[in-house]
Amino acid sequence: MPDLSTSPARTIAIVGGGFSGTLLALKLTAARPEWRVLLIDPAVRAGRGLAYGACEPYHLLNVPAHRMETGLTPPFQAWLAGAGVHLDDALAESDGVMADAFLPRALLGDYLQQRLEDARSTDPARGLHTVRGEAVGLLDAPRRGVRLLDGREIVGDLLVLATGNLPPRAPLPGDSWLHDHPSFIPDPWAPRALEGGDPEAPVLMLGTGLTMVDIALKLAAEGQKGPMYAVSRRGLLPTAHKAGGAWSPFVAPLLPASPLALSRAIRAAARQAERQGTPWQRVMDAVRPAIARVWETWTPSQRRQFLRHLRPRWDVHRHRMAPRVAARLDALLESAALTVLGGRVTRWERAEGGVRAHLHLRGLNAEQSLRAARVINCTGPRSDLDRLANPLFADLARRRLIRPDPLGLGLETTDCAVQDADGRVSDWLYAVGPLTRPALWEVTAVPEITAQIDRLSHELAQDAERPRAALAEVFIDMGAGI
Template sequence: MRIVILGAGYSGTALALELVRSRPHLRPTLVESSARFGPGLAYGAAEERHALNVRAGRMGAFADAPNDFARWAIGTADDVFAPRPAYGRYLEALLEAAHERVERVAGRAVAITPAGNEFTVRLADGRTLAADHVVLALGNPAPARPRFADAFGEYWVNDPWDAVARNKLAGRDGAILVLGTGLTMVDVVQSLRAAGHRAPLIALSRRGLLPNIHRAPRAWPPFLDDMHGAPLAKIVRRVRDEVDRAATQGVDWRQVLEGARPSVQALWRAADPATRKRFLRWLRPYWDVHRHRLPRVPAVHVTRLRRSGVLRIEAGRIIAAERARDSVRLTVALRGGGEIEHRVAGGINCTGPDHDYARSEDPLLQQLLRDRMIACDPFGLGLVVDTAWRVVDGLGKAQPQISALGPPTRGAVWEITSVPDIREQVAELADRLLADVPA
């Protein structure tokens, strides 16, 4: 079977390695536009100061060896938050160990077309690949570009991981707007300071919420297994009751959230569209800051910057942006009421990936949508897939020869961003693909 995997970040790399672990004679093909196979954007564009937000002991690439990364990174304890580039090097090492068993093709896929019982994958340079099965392991897309960004001209950085553009801003006098107050904001603030930026930093989001901080882990048993299909308000009450009960035993709410985690995907699958919509509108920001937490070191850094007045966190939205010589004058409507004006020298988009593929400019996604080979999640959370990770087309039919993996499947399960979540999905998809491959 000729399996072509589009995207060689963690998702695609882990699947290719999982396939050849079970079938050494199988030779899956990884296609990667950056020509760097393994790290992807998450671990390839990061700096050594950027820490993983999952402990090393849980970051193994394979479901049956969760502490493999900690063993590989000699001297790294299981409970350490290792540098993100180290994880990228780990993935590269795993691919190197696989040698020629995984074919690597540097290029950007721009089209997938049926050709009898197979598919032809066309690359931007005109090359083509024949495939019996195509896996869309596309990773996280870029943030949506806000309308006011045009006022910034060349001093707006829409890709927060573009180090060249980011450092160009760091060298400018004047405050910098950081749009978003989540984990990406923390990384970008650290990078700007390391690059020499000493003027104020203004981090803005609708609610001004910062990620919470990790604490020492302690097991808490799952407690939401009987809530599938329950009203959202009832689920929230159960979580709050469990937090209160845990507090009487001296257990932190973070551990209760870990007890809820095994049920999240099943809860999401069982939720009707109205419940999903309600969650996304009212609870999503609070889920994000409680679920996706910060290691202590970067959290302390952010706290110090806030206390010194260098970093300012604001809750509100930009209602006007006007270019004035070498700066931009912003008018912000504050969440609690009133307005405030800022004059900034540049801005960086840290709002997170835009999974609404209906507005994507990627030529591959545009072609697949145009030909109705894929369908977009109604809430803008990626692609529609079935429970076996098969892509559902524009007519509502699952395509047995096209699968999706990782962040593009968020609409189906909600929680599918961290390595522990994705590697379980990798194992499931690998089992399905290998069912038709002789041992």
């Protein structure tokens, strides 16, 4: 804990020491070593966040190593080469090419944590400091900063919210008894959430996306013998990566295009690509850099239409599995260890050794039921800050300092500067990472967050004007390698 009574040139307090907060802290410290940067996170050792923290060696990055570079020194791949880790499986799959290898996610966490350790200052008046704690509210004006759960006050000239992936929401009615039943696991990433279950008993996972894949692999690796079921409305599974080929960007000239027109254009390009022997994955790679620009052109009702009707298909094609993860999942499906169902749970019932779910399966006009000893919420991080009783965001809302967006994606921001309840852009409160989704939609993965943080750290460190080119244009310039 730094001595907070000294007064350095400028103090930046960053709430959240996951990927986004850590990268911003490192970049700001490198640019302005005379400033004091305080990185606040409850973790004993910050730097990993959800994605690169609670994961096992078989939980892989969902893009090749070269797409995880963040501009830090040493680069990720150079650090890997000297880190003495065994990457035989990954390198065998990529013909020995590190840049193309799908690596364990934990390695990126190790790398970031190491950068943080190396950058940490011993001078309380300057440099990077980690503060262990949870921010639960703001200090009263005119003071700027946050209060921690343990009562400490952290003062900063600027405050950056980097709280990232918030715990998932249970897809249950608020008054459901299941919330409080011992069989229900509301957050599979919570410490020890999966410990102590009977491996012979059936498990039901709610959600069929990447979180479910992670959890199914974990249960299987930890000896689950009983059947695993996963259910979502459409029963769509994430698709797998496939290397090879190229596809030119084609979306920008079509703008403005409605969600339906965009979807048709993508499907037409994917069919054309397949006819030419190019994997459809290259079409999605060509679309991704332009999607923030597309999002900007959409009206609120078009955005809602996209989220309601097209998002499930977008998600499974955009967020893909590493080939080795896809192979493990296929093996679970083929051996019937895992069954994926499309439909919805209509009713829950208490049952011997757990609960019974009554399901209305898609395409069938009948109810089916199955018993599960554990029901695991795998619906993924939530973002609807309005409905989340998180103390920090509740306090920010009470002070009218934030404006959660109407679609429940995060906070309204202008180039990372947070808009207050009346839409005024703050000159001291900022947000980065997934929280800023309302402005860009596609700002949840490493390349886009890195570009966003590079701009913000440049703006803050240089005391520069707001950048002229929109971030969405920067993503387009980054091209298909994004």
